[in-house]
Amino acid sequence: MAALVLSRAGKRVLVLEKATFPRSKVCGYSLNPRCWPIWDKYGLTHGFDQLPHFDIAGFTLEKEGEPIVRHPFRGHKTRTIERGVLDQWLAQEAQKSGALYKFGVAVRNISEGRVATSSGDYQAPIIIGADGRNSVVGRMSQLARPPGPCGRVGWQAFVDMPSLGDHVHMNVFPEGYYGINRIDQTRANITIVLFSDTKVRPDEIMRRYLPEASYKSWKSVHPISRRPWNVTDGHAWLVGDAARILEPLTGEGIYSALATGEMAALNILSIPRVGTEAATNNYRRQHRQLYGSRTGINSMVRWALEYSARSTRIMNMLSLCPALVGLMVEWVQSPAAPHSTLPKTFDLTQESTPPLLQA
Numbered sequence: 155m156a157a158l159v160l161s162r163a164g165k166r167v168l169v170l171e172k173a174t175f176p177r178s179k180v181c182g183y184s185l186n187p188r189c190w191p192i193w194d195k196y197g198l199t200h201g202f203d204q205l206p207h208f209d210i211a212g213f214t215l216e217k218e219g220e221p222i223v224r225h226p227f228r229g230h231k232t233r234t235i236e237r238g239v240l241d242q243w244l245a246q247e248a249q250k251s252g253a254l255y256k257f258g259v260a261v262r263n264i265s266e267g268r269v270a271t272s273s274g275d276y277q278a279p280i281i282i283g284a285d286g287r288n289s290v291v292g293r294m295s296q297l298a299r300p301p302g303p304c305g306r307v308g309w310q311a312f313v314d315m316p317s318l319g320d321h322v323h324m325n326v327f328p329e330g331y332y333g334i335n336r337i338d339q340t341r342a343n344i345t346i347v348l349f350s351d352t353k354v355r356p357d358e359i360m361r362r363y364l365p366e367a368s369y370k371s372w373k374s375v376h377p378i379s380r381r382p383w384n385v386t387d388g389h390a391w392l393v394g395d396a397a398r399i400l401e402p403l404t405g406e407g408i409y410s411a412l413a414t415g416e417m418a419a420l421n422i423l424s425i426p427r428v429g430t431e432a433a434t435n436n437y438r439r440q441h442r443q444l445y446g447s448r449t450g451i452n453s454m455v456r457w458a459l460e461y462s463a464r465s466t467r468i469m470n471m472l473s474l475c476p477a478l479v480g481l482m483v484e485w486v487q488s489p490a491a492p493h494s495t496l497p498k499t500f501d502l503t504q505e506s507t508p509p510l511l512q513a
């Protein structure tokens with residue numbers, strides 16, 4: 155998203171991506187409807203609608219496999235799309251806008267504007283770290299904070315399970331929780347978050363709660379949560395999970411990555427007008443606002459799920475007030491207030507905006 159916004163404004167953008175696209179990743183593949191205004195703003199809605207997807211009709215919360223709340227979405231529906239498909243599409247849109255991509259190139263070090271990679275060095279006045287929860291850019295730029303303990307691991311697999319309906323199913327059990335949802339008419343995606351000290355493997359969870367599902371292999375990711383990092387020093391700018399990780403259960407990580415990618419790009423574009431210090435302060439403030447105003451429920455969910463005994467108690471309470479779960483689901487689904495203001499002089503809805511700033 156940052157590459158698309160910057161290249162549409164005429165900046166020279168180089169994206170170094172260690173994977174080759176399309177690639178899968180550990181994710182529930184659910185897009186929060188708050189993404190829709192972002193696609194609209196950049197003229198991407200038509201392209202997005204063409205991607206293979208499944209529209210989820212509601213949210214079912216289960217405790218140890220027993221449904222305690224079934225909530226049909228009232229207004230905005232979650233859409234699931236394979237990350238291999240979604241991320242490749244967005245990269246192609248950024249490429250059409252002029253961004254240059256190098257795939258299979260891993261960033262290894264950053265020092266004084268020099269980016270050392272697995273295939274040579276690059277120099278850049280601004281470096282955006284969109285490299286996920288274990289961000290090399292964040293660590294090498296000293297934006298990382300000391301790691302706190304995180305005793306949870308995330309797992310993901312594609313699943314064949316014809317009996318699965320059109321809800322996303324969240325099951326909380328003593329060793330963690332999982333989310334399972336369709337990604338098309340035949341396949342589903344499951345992500346399981348497990349406490350690492352329980353020694354339980356994802357296969358055992360499948361046998362226990364989803365014995366009819368067939369799947370092949372697991373991917374894993376760690377950490378599931380960590381303290382937020384500093385977001386910028388004026389030279390390096392962190393976006394998405396690199397800056398801050400949300401609890402996966404509420405499915406807001408992709409939206410936050412898109413929103414902060416755009417936000418960082420717009421602030422970088424404002425540097426010639428307002429100076430670096432004002433731009434960095436503005437990004438820090440907007441970043442805090444985005445997470446502060448929208449992610450209260452996410453923080454509560456994290457608090458509730460971080461320890462096994464606590465999560466069991468909270469699930470018992472929630473089973474007594476299903477209406478509260480419905481309210482929380484609708485709040486998480488509701489569209490966001492505009493998170494950033496596009497400077498009036500820029501029209502970034504077209505793919506071929508003439509250069510507005512010196513590269």
Ligand SMILES: Cc1cc2nc3c(=O)[nH]c(=O)nc-3n(C[C@H](O)[C@H](O)[C@H](O)COP(=O)(O)OP(=O)(O)OC[C@H]3O[C@@H](n4cnc5c(N)ncnc54)[C@H](O)[C@@H]3O)c2cc1C
Binds near residue numbers: 171181182259308409
């Ligand atoms: C179990 C689980 C379930 C989730 N479910 C959902 C969900 O349903 N909906 C939702 O919205 N969010 C979900 N999330 C969160 C979501 O996956 C992330 O918030 C989102 O992917 C963050 O996007 P990002 O671009 O910041 O990072 P990523 O998507 O992690 O992308 C980082 C990119 O950087 C590349 N990279 C990494 N290191 C380097 C390097 N050194 N050099 C070059 N390239 C590098 C990687 O290859 C990758 O392509 C889930 C997370 C987990 C753990």
